[in-house]
Structures are given as C-alpha cells and as structure tokens.
Amino acid sequence: MATIRKRELPSGRIVWQADYRDGGGKRRDKQFPTKKAADDFLLTARGQVRSGTHVAESQSKTIDQAAKLWLTQAEKAGRERATVARYKSTYELYVKPRFGATKLSAITTPMIQTFIDDLTGTMSASSLAKVHGALVSIFKHAVSRGHAATNPARDIQMPSATRDKARPEMPTKEELRAILKATPARWIPFIRTAMLTGMRASELRGLQWRDVDLAAGIIHVRRRVDRYNEFGPPKSEAGTRDIPISDSMVVTLKTWKAECPKGEHGLVFPNGEGNIEGHANLLHRVFWPVQITAGVTIETDKKNEDGKPIVDAKYSLHALRHAAAALFIEQGFPPKKVQTLMGHASLQMTYDVYGYLFKSEDDDRVKIAEMEAALLG
CATH class of the missing domain: 3.30.160 (Double Stranded RNA Binding Domain)
Structure with a gap:
C-alpha cells in the first residue's frame, strides 16, 4: 500500500x-x-x-557507472575501436562533467534539454548530435538491463542540423585538373579513383584487388580501414555498394596493378611495403604537398623569412569525395543514384549535403514551358 x-x-x-x-x-x-x-x-x-x-533511487546507478557498462558492452558487441573511442571521448568531455555523479533515476528530460540548449551554438550540429546520442545510448542500455525505468534523453528537441549549414568545401574542375597534373605518377591511380568514385578515404585505404572487377569496370566497396589500421565493414549498410568506373580508369588501374607493391592483404593503394597506408601519411606526404605544388592553397597568418605569407593546402581528402558527388550531379545522375554511389544511409542525407547542386525550380519551369509549347503550339 x-x-x-x-x-x-x-x-x-x-x-x-x-x-x-x-x-x-x-x-x-x-x-x-x-x-x-x-x-x-x-x-x-x-x-x-x-x-x-x-528502479528505486537507492538502487539506481550513477550516469558514470551506467556509461562504463555501456562502453564495455559496445566493445563486447564488436564495435570498431575508433567508434568506441569516439563514444568514450564524447562522454568524458561533455556528459560526465555535467551528469557523471548523478543517479539515473534523478535525471529528467528537462534536465537533459537544458544541457543540450546550453551546448547549442558552442559546437557543430553533428558534434551536438553525438553528445545527445551518447545520452540516448547510455539510458537505452540501462533500461534494457533494468538499471533505469525510462529513457529521458529520447524525446529531446534538437536544433535543426541543416539550418545555416555551410556548403561542403570542394575543389573546382580547374583545381582538380591542377591537382592531378601535379600528382606524382605513383599516386595518380589513388587520386583519380578518389576524384571519380567518391569513395571515403577509409574505403580507399581498405580497398583490395579482389574488390575491383576490371573486366566489368566495377569497384565493389565491401570494407574500410579505421584510424587504427583495422579492417571493418563500410560505415553503414548503404556503404556496401558497387561503383562503375570508365574504360580509361580501368586502364589506369590495370597498369597500376602490375606496379603496385604486394602485401598480405592485396591492397590496391598500400604503402611502399604493401601494407596499409596511414591516413596521416596520405595527407602529409601526398595530398597536401601536391596541392601546394599545384597552387591550390590558402594563405595562413604565418610569414616566412622574407615576410611573405606562408600557404597551406586548401583541401582535405574528404573534399575529393564532395567533388565526385558534384560531378555525378552535374552529369545528370538522379538523387537516388547519387545516394547509392556515395553510400549515404538515406536520400535525405544526400539532399542535406548536396541539395543545392541539383537543378532548381527555374529549370523545372523551363521544362513546363517547353511541354506547354509542344502541346499547344
């Protein structure tokens, strides 16, 4: 009673x-x-x-205790080491200082909403989503184990991720040509593949020759390599995809296959010993120097001995992925096809990132006018 x-x-x-x-x-x-x-x-x-x-308050675990159980389970479930490390970093940096010592039973939706509101504007929308996601996952795990009665993080209102979102930075066609012209012969196959397929750097680093059907002209994206040089599946289910390549690209890869350093993994783009090439090496030793040689640069606040501004490379490797998407769209591929080629988890993601590149309503108005003229004269 x-x-x-x-x-x-x-x-x-x-x-x-x-x-x-x-x-x-x-x-x-x-x-x-x-x-x-x-x-x-x-x-x-x-x-x-x-x-x-x-769950009685006296029996309730703290957020910190629940987070440790959640992270341990993520490791047991086989989540990639880089993913678990990101979970832990997000928790330690943002969630723990605010809620670590608080019991699960004492956390309410308004408390979490205030927390999210306080962080809004201090970080990117994607980073804020990761913080919220950590809280949702901690409580979801706790509820499933009987450590919490409800998930107060589930119904939080998040700021729009697309409002005032900056358009992705990507090289122009002229810059792409300049980059390719300045690329040493040894790295042309890698840079061309990145430019023309839109593959993620992690997918290119993990690409194996068995994934490349040169006879059919198709690259099968089936794996990736994380920051710890460990193989894993693509970033999402949609990341497993097939990307067609041109005849000239097939010739480039056939020639490169004969010269490619051999290793136990049969990698398409390995290091000099045939092993997995590090992401940092691709930037510091290849892509950034190539851009500087090509004149694809930005000025920094630093100056050299002559007092002239020191320049840096303008783009990250990911910019080549964006450039490929822009080329797909310019070529007339419909949004659903672009989503498939890019390996996006949803069509909405494709629109969120590249929607501004698709034909505008003005183009539709022209088509309507042409249709009317054809019908009515």
Missing part, C-alpha cells in the same frame, strides 16, 4: 514522504518538498512497479 505523510525533519524542515513497495515487495520511501510532487512520484512509481520497470 502506498501512502504520503507529512514529516518534520530534525532540522525543522517540513517534507512530504511517499512510502510504497517496489516490485520485489520491499518497502521504499522518498521525500519531497510538496505534497503534489509526492503524489506525482507515487503515480509514476505505481505504474512502473506494475510494468516491472521501477
């Missing part, structure tokens, strides 16, 4: 104590400053006890 009674504490403070029995029949109590708060608690607790989801 659940009851509410008024109590005067030794300090003289008046509280309202809610007494009830948990799912195991054990007597529990919790104190509140007002009778309404105690009533609201009992109403919720009774429902949770009936459904078998109630």
Whole structure:
C-alpha cells in the first residue's frame, strides 16, 4: 500500500514522504518538498512497479557507472575501436562533467534539454548530435538491463542540423585538373579513383584487388580501414555498394596493378611495403604537398623569412569525395543514384549535403514551358 505523510525533519524542515513497495515487495520511501510532487512520484512509481520497470533511487546507478557498462558492452558487441573511442571521448568531455555523479533515476528530460540548449551554438550540429546520442545510448542500455525505468534523453528537441549549414568545401574542375597534373605518377591511380568514385578515404585505404572487377569496370566497396589500421565493414549498410568506373580508369588501374607493391592483404593503394597506408601519411606526404605544388592553397597568418605569407593546402581528402558527388550531379545522375554511389544511409542525407547542386525550380519551369509549347503550339 502506498501512502504520503507529512514529516518534520530534525532540522525543522517540513517534507512530504511517499512510502510504497517496489516490485520485489520491499518497502521504499522518498521525500519531497510538496505534497503534489509526492503524489506525482507515487503515480509514476505505481505504474512502473506494475510494468516491472521501477528502479528505486537507492538502487539506481550513477550516469558514470551506467556509461562504463555501456562502453564495455559496445566493445563486447564488436564495435570498431575508433567508434568506441569516439563514444568514450564524447562522454568524458561533455556528459560526465555535467551528469557523471548523478543517479539515473534523478535525471529528467528537462534536465537533459537544458544541457543540450546550453551546448547549442558552442559546437557543430553533428558534434551536438553525438553528445545527445551518447545520452540516448547510455539510458537505452540501462533500461534494457533494468538499471533505469525510462529513457529521458529520447524525446529531446534538437536544433535543426541543416539550418545555416555551410556548403561542403570542394575543389573546382580547374583545381582538380591542377591537382592531378601535379600528382606524382605513383599516386595518380589513388587520386583519380578518389576524384571519380567518391569513395571515403577509409574505403580507399581498405580497398583490395579482389574488390575491383576490371573486366566489368566495377569497384565493389565491401570494407574500410579505421584510424587504427583495422579492417571493418563500410560505415553503414548503404556503404556496401558497387561503383562503375570508365574504360580509361580501368586502364589506369590495370597498369597500376602490375606496379603496385604486394602485401598480405592485396591492397590496391598500400604503402611502399604493401601494407596499409596511414591516413596521416596520405595527407602529409601526398595530398597536401601536391596541392601546394599545384597552387591550390590558402594563405595562413604565418610569414616566412622574407615576410611573405606562408600557404597551406586548401583541401582535405574528404573534399575529393564532395567533388565526385558534384560531378555525378552535374552529369545528370538522379538523387537516388547519387545516394547509392556515395553510400549515404538515406536520400535525405544526400539532399542535406548536396541539395543545392541539383537543378532548381527555374529549370523545372523551363521544362513546363517547353511541354506547354509542344502541346499547344
């Protein structure tokens, strides 16, 4: 039987104590400053006890304890080491300082909403989504293990990820030609493949010759290599895809296959010993120097001994992926095909990133006018 009674504490403070029995029949109590708060608690607790989801506050784990269990389970489930490291970093940097010592049962949706609101504007929308995702996952794991009754992070209102979103930076056609012209012969196959397929750097680093059907002119994206040089599946289910390549690209890769350093993994773009090439090496030793040679640069705040501004490479490797998407769209590929070629998890993602590149309503108006003229003269 659940009851509410008024109590005067030794300090003289008046509280309202809610007494009830948990799912195991054990007597529990919790104190509140007002009778309404105690009533609201009992109403919720009774429902949770009936459904078998109630967790008494005295038995509740802290966010920090729950986060450790969540991260341990992520490792056991075989999540990539880089992914688990990102989870842990996000938790340690943002969630732990705010909620680490707080019990799961004490966390409410308004508390998390205030937390998200406080972070909004201090980081990118994607980073904010990762923080929110960490809280959702911690509570989801806790609920499934009986450590929490509900997931208060689930119904949080997030700021629009697309509002005022900057367009992706990518080389122009002229810059792409200049980059390719300045690329040493040894790296032309890699740069050309990146430019013309839109593959992620991790997918290019993990590409094996068995994934390249030179007879059919198709690259099968089936794996990637993470920052720790460990093989894994593509970034998402949609990342497993087939990308057609041109006859000239086939010739380039055939020639390169004969010269390519051999190694145990049969990599298409290995290092000099035939092993996995590091992402940092591709930037520092290849792509950034090539851009500087090609004059595809930006000025920095630093100056050399002559007082002239020091320049840096203008783009990251990921910019070549964006450039490939722009070329697909310019060529007239429909949005669904672009989504497939890029390995996006959804068509909405394709529109969010590249929507501005697709033909505008003005183009549609021209087509409507042409249709009308053909019909009515």
